[in-house]
Amino acid sequence: MSQATSSPAAPPLVYAPFITASGVDVFLACPASAVLPRTHRERGTAAQAGTEEHAIRLLPGKLPPKILAWFGGRDPIFEAALAVDCAAVDDGSPSLPQAKFLGQFIDRAYVVPGPRWWAGSADMLDITGDVVSVADLKTGQGQARGSLPAPDKSGQLLSLAWGAIVLRQLRARAEGGTWTPSRIRLAWWLTADAEDDIIDAEISYDALMLWVQTLCHKVRTATAKHMYRGPQCIGCGAFDSCPAQGGALRRVLAGVADLTAVPDDQIATIWQDIVAAHRILDDAEAALKLRVERDGEVVLSDTHRLKMIRGTDT
Ligand code: SF4
Known part of the structure; x- marks a missing residue:
């Protein structure tokens, strides 16, 4: 007599995020950047130093007084990773998309539940009452000298604020209510010249939602058919696979x-x-x-060899 067996459930599909917070502005300038294959690159020494500075500064009890005051005198949540399903945001739809809190201080190789999700980590995030505050630490010299967009024009800060708002709204809905922020505060914390420089701005909820509609429409319709070369290319993760860069x-x-x-x-x-x-x-x-x-060295000719010699001037 044969015994009925049930086949094991298929493991859930996991996806890398379609776009990350730090790639939003490149994506808006050229949606193909999120569709073309992305390549991993080793982090340069400046980027590595920035990562180390983040690890030292973004801890409870470590914020300079001016930065702490910007958050109302309380430590915000540090390194909060969030994700939202952009494909579920239809033009003009009032329904809430799916969203997830992925964790704190996690690896940036986010895994999300479906395609066309956005994911990102907020260096510092606080929601007190109906006020949302999001800030990002920028340690570079160029960032302190004008290379950053204004906070209320930054896709990184805007998308992080949106992710936090959606999660808060989902919680309100689970509790049988609704929630809308009255203020959305955004800031860069810059450390290249002083330990506590701040550039901040605010955006209204309605203006943020208009921006979100544009973002999500582009996410739903993005293809690799058209590439738009521009200043954003230098920071594009798909640069190596981009046909538009061939023949430069x-x-x-x-x-x-x-x-x-x-x-x-x-x-x-x-x-x-x-x-x-x-x-x-x-x-x-x-x-x-x-x-x-x-290989140690490469023979170029009878008299010439190519090899790497590392040293310092001191
Ligand atoms: S390298 Fe430039 S043109 Fe190519 S996908 Fe990236 S942003 Fe678009």
Whole structure:
């Protein structure tokens, strides 16, 4: 007599997020950036130093008085990772999307429940009453000298505020109520020149929701059909796989062959090609150095060998 057996349930599908908070502005400028394959790159020394500064500064009891005061004198939640299903946000739909609190101080390799989710980590996040406050620590020199957008124009801060609001609204709904923030405060905490510089701004709930509609519409409709090259390319995770970057070196050479014949409106295009060519060459050089380091040395000719010699000036 045969015995009925039930097959084990299939493991749930897991997905990487479609976009992350730090990639939102690149995505809005060029939606293909979230669709093309992304490549992992080793973090440079400046980025590594920034990560270490985050680990030291973003801890309870460690905020400088001015930053603590911005949060009303209480420590915010640090390194809170959130995720929201952008595909569920229809134009004009009042229903709440799914959202998840992924954890605190977790690895940035977020895993989310479905495709076309947004995920991100808020360095500092607080919701007190109906006031939402989100701040991000920026440690770089360039960030202190104008490379950042205004807080209320930053896709990173706006999307993090949205994630926090959706989670709070889902909690209110589970308790049988509704919740709408009266204030949404956004800030950069800059440490390149002083330990407690702040640039902050506010956005209304209605303005944020309009921005969210645009973001989610682009998430739902993004394809790799069209690429829009621009200043955002240098920070794009899909740069290495982007067809639009192919031929940058050839275009630079063609573009500068006779600069007197180049109209003004094409100078910016040539500049973008030069920036792309720099990145291609930097990546190629780094890969070549790794290969030479691994092999010890490479014979170029009877009299020349290529090898890596590391040292310091001190
Ligand atoms: S490298 Fe530039 S053009 Fe290519 S996908 Fe990224 S942002 Fe778009």
